[in-house]
Amino acid sequence: MYAIIENGGKQYKVQEGDVVFLDRLAGEEGTSVTFDKVLAVSDGDKMNFGAPFVKNATVTGQILSHGKDKKIIVFKFKAKKGYRKKQGHRQPHTKVKIEKINA
Template sequence: MYAIVDIAGQQFKVEKDQFVFVHRLQGAEGASIEFDNVLLVDNNGQITVGAPTVAGSSVSAKILSHLKGDKVIVFKKKRRKGYKKKNGHRQSFTKIQIENIKF
């Protein structure tokens, strides 16, 4: 059984007991969170597609930790003009574990 769910503006294919890294979510570590924007559910070959979401279905997860991703370097340059700009960014993520898919 799997589901396609909208979490923080992104769509993820999730299954039970799966670990997922999503954009930073509000909530303390160890807290449970529930997502109602389920777009598709596959229940052992029986596929239910929402319009736009599947009514009455939800995905529950547990927040494991908040962390930062790898550093991404942003480098801009205009040749022969003496212009160089170097900037770095680290995206904040939340690691969650899918506990249950209600259908």
């Protein structure tokens, strides 16, 4: 059984027991989080799609930790103008373990 959930404008395919990295969520480590924006649920050969979300379907997970991704370099440059700008960015994320899919 798997589900497709939406979080932070992105879609994730999750199964029970998966560990996924999502955009930063509010909540302490060890607390439970519920995702109610479930786009599709698959149970073997039966597939259930929502329009836009599946009714009465939720996915519950547990927050394992908070962290940051690897640093990316944002470098702006204009040729022959003497303009250079270097900036770094680390996107914050939350590590979540999927516990149950309620369909």
